[in-house]
Amino acid sequence: MKIIKYPGKEDWKEILKRPALNTESLNDTVKGILNRVKTEGDKAVLECEATFDKVQLASLAVSADEIEEAESLISDDLKAAIILAKENIETFHSAQRFTGKKVETRPGVVCWQKAVGIEKVGLYVPGGTAPLFSTVLMLATPARIAGCKEIVLCTPPNREGKVHPAILFAANLAGVNKIFKAGGVQAIGAMAYGTESVPKVYKIFGPGNQYVTAAKQLVSLRDVAIDMPAGPSEVEVLADQSANPAFVAADLLSQAEHGIDSQAVLITTSEELIEKVCAEVESQLAQLPRKEIAAKSLDNSKLILVNDMDEAISMTNEYAPEHLIIETANYMEVAEQITNAGSVFLGSLTPESAGDYASGTNHTLPTNGYAKAYSGVSLDSFIRKITFQEITSQGIQTIGPAIETMAANEQLDAHKNAVTVRLNSLK
Amino acid sequence: MKIIKYPGKEDWKEILKRPALNTESLNDTVKGILNRVKTEGDKAVLECEATFDKVQLASLAVSADEIEEAESLISDDLKAAIILAKENIETFHSAQRFTGKKVETRPGVVCWQKAVGIEKVGLYVPGGTAPLFSTVLMLATPARIAGCKEIVLCTPPNREGKVHPAILFAANLAGVNKIFKAGGVQAIGAMAYGTESVPKVYKIFGPGNQYVTAAKQLVSLRDVAIDMPAGPSEVEVLADQSANPAFVAADLLSQAEHGIDSQAVLITTSEELIEKVCAEVESQLAQLPRKEIAAKSLDNSKLILVNDMDEAISMTNEYAPEHLIIETANYMEVAEQITNAGSVFLGSLTPESAGDYASGTNHTLPTNGYAKAYSGVSLDSFIRKITFQEITSQGIQTIGPAIETMAANEQLDAHKNAVTVRLNSLK
Numbered sequence: 001m002k003i004i005k006y007p008g009k010e011d012w013k014e015i016l017k018r019p020a021l022n023t024e025s026l027n028d029t030v031k032g033i034l035n036r037v038k039t040e041g042d043k044a045v046l047e048c049e050a051t052f053d054k055v056q057l058a059s060l061a062v063s064a065d066e067i068e069e070a071e072s073l074i075s076d077d078l079k080a081a082i083i084l085a086k087e088n089i090e091t092f093h094s095a096q097r098f099t100g101k102k103v104e105t106r107p108g109v110v111c112w113q114k115a116v117g118i119e120k121v122g123l124y125v126p127g128g129t130a131p132l133f134s135t136v137l138m139l140a141t142p143a144r145i146a147g148c149k150e151i152v153l154c155t156p157p158n159r160e161g162k163v164h165p166a167i168l169f170a171a172n173l174a175g176v177n178k179i180f181k182a183g184g185v186q187a188i189g190a191m192a193y194g195t196e197s198v199p200k201v202y203k204i205f206g207p208g209n210q211y212v213t214a215a216k217q218l219v220s221l222r223d224v225a226i227d228m229p230a231g232p233s234e235v236e237v238l239a240d241q242s243a244n245p246a247f248v249a250a251d252l253l254s255q256a257e258h259g260i261d262s263q264a265v266l267i268t269t270s271e272e273l274i275e276k277v278c279a280e281v282e283s284q285l286a287q288l289p290r291k292e293i294a295a296k297s298l299d300n301s302k303l304i305l306v307n308d309m310d311e312a313i314s315m316t317n318e319y320a321p322e323h324l325i326i327e328t329a330n331y332m333e334v335a336e337q338i339t340n341a342g343s344v345f346l347g348s349l350t351p352e353s354a355g356d357y358a359s360g361t362n363h364t365l366p367t368n369g370y371a372k373a374y375s376g377v378s379l380d381s382f383i384r385k386i387t388f389q390e391i392t393s394q395g396i397q398t399i400g401p402a403i404e405t406m407a408a409n410e411q412l413d414a415h416k417n418a419v420t421v422r423l424n425s426l427k
Numbered sequence: 428m429k430i431i432k433y434p435g436k437e438d439w440k441e442i443l444k445r446p447a448l449n450t451e452s453l454n455d456t457v458k459g460i461l462n463r464v465k466t467e468g469d470k471a472v473l474e475c476e477a478t479f480d481k482v483q484l485a486s487l488a489v490s491a492d493e494i495e496e497a498e499s500l501i502s503d504d505l506k507a508a509i510i511l512a513k514e515n516i517e518t519f520h521s522a523q524r525f526t527g528k529k530v531e532t533r534p535g536v537v538c539w540q541k542a543v544g545i546e547k548v549g550l551y552v553p554g555g556t557a558p559l560f561s562t563v564l565m566l567a568t569p570a571r572i573a574g575c576k577e578i579v580l581c582t583p584p585n586r587e588g589k590v591h592p593a594i595l596f597a598a599n600l601a602g603v604n605k606i607f608k609a610g611g612v613q614a615i616g617a618m619a620y621g622t623e624s625v626p627k628v629y630k631i632f633g634p635g636n637q638y639v640t641a642a643k644q645l646v647s648l649r650d651v652a653i654d655m656p657a658g659p660s661e662v663e664v665l666a667d668q669s670a671n672p673a674f675v676a677a678d679l680l681s682q683a684e685h686g687i688d689s690q691a692v693l694i695t696t697s698e699e700l701i702e703k704v705c706a707e708v709e710s711q712l713a714q715l716p717r718k719e720i721a722a723k724s725l726d727n728s729k730l731i732l733v734n735d736m737d738e739a740i741s742m743t744n745e746y747a748p749e750h751l752i753i754e755t756a757n758y759m760e761v762a763e764q765i766t767n768a769g770s771v772f773l774g775s776l777t778p779e780s781a782g783d784y785a786s787g788t789n790h791t792l793p794t795n796g797y798a799k800a801y802s803g804v805s806l807d808s809f810i811r812k813i814t815f816q817e818i819t820s821q822g823i824q825t826i827g828p829a830i831e832t833m834a835a836n837e838q839l840d841a842h843k844n845a846v847t848v849r850l851n852s853l854k
Binding site: 077078080081082084085087088091092095096101103105106109111113116118119129130131132133134166202203217221222224225229244246247250251253254256257258284287288289290294335338339340341342343344345346347348349350351352353354355356357358359360361362370371372373374375376378380383384385386387388389390391392393395396399401402403405406407409410411412413414415416417418419421422425 | 509515
């Protein structure tokens with residue numbers, strides 16, 4: 001970990017810099033696979049599964065039997081935990097339901113918005129050593145609340161052609177309609193274009209490696225919407241002398257274990273805290289099964305000492321962290337001043353892990369400073385707001401002349417005429 | 428105009444197809460300009476203005492004097508119309524303000540969202556023969572309501588180095604902070620990367636030609652968010668025998684005059700209406716100054732006769748029009764069943780022009796079928812919702828064990844440990 005003391009403001013940009021993301025070099029490979037999926041459908045996806053996931057699949061779809069069987073394959077403890085998490089996610093996201101109100105902008109001119117679920121959505125859940133069933137809950141639960149009619153999930157199978165039962169259990173619980181054994185670029189292509197088995201969707205959600213990220217970017221240029229741009233996960237802990245060093249160390253480590261490119265940053269007003277956190281990291285790290293990954297990631301991590309809380313807050317808003325843990329005496333006051341962050345964890349008993357799994361907030365969040373422009377996934381991500389307007393004769397007489405003037409000045413006479421014919425009919 | 432009678436459902440896709448959009452062939456040119464702006468800043472922008480807009484500018488910024496002078500250069504009628512429109516846009520978008528509520532997902536686990544304006548936004552307003560001051564209002568008004576602190580506007584100057592006074596008046600009225608004389612790719616680059624004069628922004632909004640569209644796509648891959656993907660403007664009129672043919676014709680023509688690639692579609696249950704609309708289009712077209720553009724665009728337009736209103740509604744949702752005008756006897760019932768559209772205009776006295784200028788709804792809307800996944804611009808487009816969570820000792824004791832179980836099953840032991848150290852501290 002790098003300790004940086006009292007950096008000048010001119011150095012913030014360099015200190016807070018993320019590792020450069022560049023998926024452009026992968027574009028040719030990714031485009032090749034996408035084009036094959038677009039033209040050859042299932043055949044291409046099955047071939048890619050054989051090549052990349054080393055598995056010969058008879059069909060892409062997960063069967064009802066497999067889903068049923070999954071429930072018997074996972075422990076009761078895990079089932080109960082998944083159910084608790086799903087309920088909390090459901091409670092929080094249900095409270096985000098939008099009810100538009102009618103607004104009369106002038107007498108006889110009534111405008112409103114209506115929220116409508118995106119009809120078809122695609123969820124991508126990466127494979128690898130660990131089954132990311134938490135991501136299934138985070139994406140499928142709000143999709144279901146939003147009223148999405150077709151919720152498709154793609155996830156790579158293991159070499160035996162199986163999907164982890166915890167993923168199937170979570171998907172079934174959260175209301176996924178169709179589950180397919182497909183990973184990587186081929187899965188993104190299948191959902192973007194549709195194949196014989198996999199329905200074309202209108203928006204694709206979920207994390208993935210750099211190939212998946214590149215594929216999502218490419219299909220988002222024309223064919224389908226995506227949740228948000230992706231980058232390595234990151235946490236910032238903002239702490240003062242009141243923070244518990246063991247908690248801070250545990251929070252930094254929980255980010256560091258994600259991968260060697262994960263970012264963990266501590267910004268603090270307390271030099272003593274930095275020393276204690278370093279010692280705690282050392283001792284906790286030794287206990288971790290993933291200690292090699294975490295240790296590498298910690299090489300890039302920064303412990304930054306600043307002059308006061310105002311400076312800490314400014315630097316935080318400049319960094320715009322995906323996850324922000326505020327462990328200060330007056331954390332609510334600090335939170336009020338946070339303008340750029342994905343999800344914020346308040347006080348000493350609110351670790352990032354809580355939001356990663358079970359508090360109810362979403363864990364799909366903007367990385368790489370994108371929090372300056374993007375929100376995390378929420379119910380909003382699964383709906384569109386359609387605007388409506390209804391104008392009466394009084395209304396068009398009130399605003400019609402202004403429309404005619406503006407249209408004429410923009411040299412759009414047919415726009416003007418669409419009002420004129422109506423005003424004339426009322427004379 | 429093409430008249431299509433009772434098409435089979437298997438033909439809908441082909442009938443409703445938009446002209447293919449492909450900006451990829453422009454990418455090399457566009458990347459070249461973007462890279463120059465990124466490395467050379469103002470110098471590159473000024474040189475591009477000389478090359479593309481044929482103007483030698485001393486500086487990019489519009490001066491306070493120019494803004495003041497603008498007010499005296501436009502008519503009182505136009506000023507009053509712009510003020511009326513701005514007020515209505517303000518009323519409707521102010522009603523979209525978000526107030527998050529705190530949700531206790533479990534005892535001691537409190538989660539909420541807070542809306543925060545995007546600090547720096549960039550608005551692009553194209554040049555050309557007509558000054559698009561309405562677009563200035565549609566973008567700057569919600570940006571101001573959202574609390575965006577820096578609202579930057581770029582628009583190309585004319586050959587005398589001037590910006591149209593109606594654009595300056597609207598920008599000043601709606602609360603733009605900084606206006607720059609820059610158009611095309613160089614304007615998008617300047618706002619995406621920042622130059623000596625133009626601040627870097629976090630999100631870019633606004634329409635433009637295919638070069639601007641390509642530039643927005645390219646910068647959105649990494650550097651900055653954008654409002655939505657772009658395509659030619661389009662309207663669908665959904666009408667039954669009760670519709671007024673003169674109004675329908677005027678609405679189709681008001682779309683057709685935008686450009687030769689604009690789409691105007693009528694879907695109706697009345698064969699008689701089609702005949703009458705054709706005659707009306709003929710006679711109204713003859714009166715229009717832009718009749719050549721409109722006539723060319725009408726060549727691509729379709730008048731589609733369907734069997735009944737259910738079919739008309741299904742076809743509409745399949746098309747997902749940017750603008751939808753519903754002129755049927757029971758238009759509110761029909762509106763209830765619309766799931767894919769940008770903005771909907773209800774009844775015979777609500778032309779698209781009303782929403783283009785002054786009803787209060789936004790006119791920056793998803794084209795090209797993107798309404799299946801995207802909303803139009805609204806207050807939401809200028810904010811982010813940050814999530815917060817605060818957990819008490821009771822809360823972490825309630826959900827902590829579930830988090831531990833889930834983290835262990837995802838093989839993320841440091842995530843588990845971040846909870847364990849806290850639970851241990853409470854023992």
